[in-house]
Amino acid sequence: MELEVRHLRALCAIADTGSLHKAARRLGVSQPSLTTQLRRIENFLGGELFSRERSGCRPTPLGRSVLIRGRPLVAEMNALVAEARAAAARTGGPRLRVGSTASRALPGWLRRLRKRLPATDISLQMDVSANALLRMVAAGQLDVAFVHEVEGCPLRRPDGVAARVLVEREPQFVSMARDHPAAAAPVVDLADLAGDRWMVDPTVDGEWDGLNRVLAAAGINPQVLHGDYHTAASLIVVGEAVAPCQPTSGPRDDMAIRPLRGDPLAVRLLLFTRRQGCEELYTAVYEDLFAAYRDAALRSAAYRSWLERHGSPLLGASAA
Known part of the structure; x- marks a missing residue:
């Protein structure tokens, strides 16, 4: 094995996101594939590059050393590709x-x-x-x-x-099962969803932090599921979860979309x-x-x- 720019890109993505899951999403690969790639890189270099903690992945001293030398190389390669594509265009x-x-x-x-x-x-x-x-x-x-x-x-x-x-403040609505008790009202209070599981995609920048802040301010500490919103939809329609959604979301026969009182999410x-x-x-x-x-x-x-x-x-x- 030889260390290539694609390997350095993977290391930079893990360091930038602090998560193998988020880095895999950014790179467009599966998490198991990225984990295997990281293990091969570490084996090739002879030491761990990231410490795996509950809060995510953090560069080890060896990892920081590699990143310090690797980031400029990745930046130079990105610039070369961008300039070549611009010239071709x-x-x-x-x-x-x-x-x-x-x-x-x-x-x-x-x-x-x-x-x-x-x-x-x-x-x-x-x-x-x-x-x-x-x-x-x-x-x-x-x-x-x-x-x-x-x-x-x-x-x-x-x-x-x-x-x-484009829009200074777009309110975020909430999606829930059509037969959810809160769906009977045109506007939903956060308190009415305190007993529900909330689903959020942690790979969307700021999504989890923003929702966590709003729920904490409302004194609500529900169970939170992490996953993409396509998966969320299948759970929402059977009453297993609720989730924030864009107000432009189209109507569905099996799902209710309602604004939140006071528009705390935006x-x-x-x-x-x-x-x-x-x-x-x-x-x-x-x-x-x-x-x-x-x-x-x-x-x-x-x-x-x-x-x-x-x-x-x-x-x-x-x-x-």
Whole structure:
């Protein structure tokens, strides 16, 4: 075995996330595969690089030494790849590289972009980690990134990126089984969910910390399940869990989606770009995103009712 850049990328991902599970999600591999890879690297180097603790993975002294030398190599390789791709893009026609966390606005946004820019090759990079997408924008691997920032858990913004706010405060709703007792009311109190298991995806930046903060402030200490939201949906419909969700979530016959009283959970929606770029193009990209988000918001009956109750300017707004 030889130590390669991909191995260093894996070590950096484990150190950055503090978790084999989160690092595997970021790298797009399974956790067992990453664990095996880490064991092989440690065997090759002759010592443990991370100590496995209940709170996560922490670099050992040997691990810190390897990371100090390895990070610049990974950064240089990322820069080389970004520059090569940028050069290829310049010779191969216009490109727009879009990054996004999950959003119901995404299909409408892409549809508008393709209509506005018919001669442009538009690509999409999805990631549960907003911070990972921001690093890709900073490295020149993405042109724009649409992400959410959990309230109270600010994103780590790299140098060289600029943000434009799409929605300053989007409330997060809660999804539950259709026959859940709390579903009978149009607005749900957190206290009504104190006895439920809550499910959260810990790989989404800020998601667990934000929910934990809100539950603690309400004096609630429920059992929390960790997993992705696709798995969560199958548990929610049979009454095994409840989970926070985007207010734009579409209606389902087997699931109820309700706002929380007082809107304790919220995110800020942001569009990131590099500081140096075509301002006219990015303004158009923002306008299309705003229109797509507004359409998604108004299609959700629960969210539209919330917007009406709060007199939201989104009901009659246009992109500023």
